[in-house]
Amino acid sequence: xxELTQVHKAFGPKKVLQGVNLTIPKGSSMVIIGGSGTxxxxxxxxxxxxxxxxxxxxxxxGQEVGTGDRDAFLARFGMLFQGGALFDSLPVWQxxxxxLMRGAxxxxxxxxxxxxxxxxxxxxxxxxxxxxxxxxxxxxxxKRVGLARxxxxxxxxxxxxxxxxGLDPIMSGVINDLxxxxxxxxxxxxxxxxxxxxxxxxxxxxxxxLHDGVIQWTGPVAQMDASGDPYLEQxxxxxxEGPIEAVR
Amino acid sequence: MILLRPLGALxxxxxxxxxxxxxxxxxxxxTISHLFRPPFYGREFAQALVQIGWxxxxxxxxxxxxxxxxxxxxxxxxxxxxxxxxxxxxIVAIGMVRELGPVLGGLMVAARVASSIAAEIGTMKVxxxxxxxxxxxxxxxxxxxxxxxxxxxxxxxxxxxVGDVIGIMGGYLVGVSRLDFNSAAYLKxxxxxxxxxxxxxxxxxxxxFGFIVATVGCFYGMNSGRGAQGVGAATKSAVVAxxxxxxxxxxxxxxxxxxx
Numbered sequence: 001x002x003e004l005t006q007v008h009k010a011f012g013p014k015k016v017l018q019g020v021n022l023t024i025p026k027g028s029s030m031v032i033i034g035g036s037g038t039x040x041x042x043x044x045x046x047x048x049x050x051x052x053x054x055x056x057x058x059x060x061x062g063q064e065v066g067t068g069d070r071d072a073f074l075a076r077f078g079m080l081f082q083g084g085a086l087f088d089s090l091p092v093w094q095x096x097x098x099x100l101m102r103g104a105x106x107x108x109x110x111x112x113x114x115x116x117x118x119x120x121x122x123x124x125x126x127x128x129x130x131x132x133x134x135x136x137x138x139x140x141x142x143k144r145v146g147l148a149r150x151x152x153x154x155x156x157x158x159x160x161x162x163x164x165x166g167l168d169p170i171m172s173g174v175i176n177d178l179x180x181x182x183x184x185x186x187x188x189x190x191x192x193x194x195x196x197x198x199x200x201x202x203x204x205x206x207x208x209x210l211h212d213g214v215i216q217w218t219g220p221v222a223q224m225d226a227s228g229d230p231y232l233e234q235x236x237x238x239x240x241e242g243p244i245e246a247v248r
Numbered sequence: 249m250i251l252l253r254p255l256g257a258l259x260x261x262x263x264x265x266x267x268x269x270x271x272x273x274x275x276x277x278x279t280i281s282h283l284f285r286p287p288f289y290g291r292e293f294a295q296a297l298v299q300i301g302w303x304x305x306x307x308x309x310x311x312x313x314x315x316x317x318x319x320x321x322x323x324x325x326x327x328x329x330x331x332x333x334x335x336x337x338x339i340v341a342i343g344m345v346r347e348l349g350p351v352l353g354g355l356m357v358a359a360r361v362a363s364s365i366a367a368e369i370g371t372m373k374v375x376x377x378x379x380x381x382x383x384x385x386x387x388x389x390x391x392x393x394x395x396x397x398x399x400x401x402x403x404x405x406x407x408x409x410v411g412d413v414i415g416i417m418g419g420y421l422v423g424v425s426r427l428d429f430n431s432a433a434y435l436k437x438x439x440x441x442x443x444x445x446x447x448x449x450x451x452x453x454x455x456x457f458g459f460i461v462a463t464v465g466c467f468y469g470m471n472s473g474r475g476a477q478g479v480g481a482a483t484k485s486a487v488v489a490x491x492x493x494x495x496x497x498x499x500x501x502x503x504x505x506x507x508x
Contacts, residue, residue: 050379074385085380087372089295099384103287149384 007056018213034210078150093130176202301403316418338441340419354457366486369469404458
């Protein structure tokens with residue numbers, strides 16, 4: 001279980017997180033929604049320790065995330081970045097098997113390649129993609145490779161940062177289905193940030209809306225449409241009029 | 249009051265430059281500390297050796313070849329004023345190995361390597377590849393910085409040595425073909441006047457310049473701003489800072505090695 005309590009983070013005068021409280025139960029798929037620039041990525045990166053909160057507590061299974069063995073902590077996570085964040089200098093299979101070729105999870109090269117090809121197949125890519133470089137792939141293929149990399153070491157927790165941004169509706173649907181299938185199949189805890197409502201409905205067990213640096217609403221995805229929360233309603237229906245200012 | 253504004257701006261610039269020097273020093277110390285803490289990434293080190301050393305050979309070779317030739321012409325013309333044309337081989341050799349070889353080699357590597365390292369790492373930062381490394385339990389300083397800094401520190405002295413030989417050859421070619429020097433006499437003069445410390449001091453300078461170039465490139469890449477403009481600014485700053493630091497380090501090392 002991931003638990004955030006009164007998490008604050010500011011960049012200079014800009015207060016991004018202003019007391020975030022959120023609990024993500026083990027094995028559930030939590031989707032965090034909110035407008036652009038509301039701090040969704042900062043929240044996600046705070047959990048991973050890529051960004052240090054100014055105050056507050058973030059725990060994983062009761063242990064504060066900044067304490068203990070960092071490598072062991074990170075080994076429990078997989079992450080799909082918004083732009084894929086694939087390493088340009090490495091072929092696809094080495095991107096996927098990156099964690100399996102170094103550190104505590106290191107395997108023989110042939111075995112790592114075999115696992116990489118199996119994970120590529122799992123995300124719908126053919127084995128001949130394995131030896132291409134990221135620059136030779138389309139945006140959708142890069143996302144799939146990023147997804148394969150996120151699941152390569154079979155992590156307990158997977159983070160998805162804007163998984164469908166920049167993709168056409170069909171490819172978005174494919175990625176959403178893949179994420180849902182993989183999370184269910186692996187029994188992983190998932191945390192996704194997005195402002196794509198189609199993704200929310202496809203991926204989420206639970207939804208949390210981040211606005212003005214706090215969690216404005218949280219609850220099961222089934223209750224989202226009948227929440228009665230004016231902020232959430234404006235967001236999910238994409239209305240220009242409402243309590244959320246259109247110009248931020 | 250209006251006159252104080254430019255002074256204030258100048259003061260702010262100086263403070264910001266001092267802060268940058270401090271941050272760069274801390275970055276260099278952190279890089280060195282990783283030298284003694286595993287894991288080490290041999291493949292990245294080998295790639296950096298090729299990128300920084302082997303691929304810089306043509307530009308360093310061409311630069312020192314022409315400089316050696318020009319130096320021979322200048323010394324001949326200057327020496328003729330007091331009938332000292334015979335010093336051309338020895339001055340070309342000493343000038344190349346002590347000063348021009350290491351400084352020009354360092355500057356050419358700064359132009360070629362500091363810029364490419366800063367641009368590459370800056371782009372990796374902007375596209376979240378550095379964050380991805382961290383989430384994959386890989387320390388960016390160990391994976392990106394240490395291999396490049398170590399490779400540059402080891403390989404730039406080799407480039408300087410090759411540059412020294414090519415520069416002296418440039419002087420020799422001009423001396424023999426244009427200035428009517430006897431080939432054997434030119435080579436004998438070159439060897440006779442050159443001391444071992446002339447060469448080793450230049451190689452030590454090369455190692456220091458290599459360390460500066462790669463450290464500065466990595467530092468600016470890691471601290472790059474967002475977007476194309478941020479990466480462009482980091483690249484430009486890396487080349488300028490590396491070049492200035494090379495000149496400063498060259499003066500300090502020359503004082504240390506050769507002051508009376």
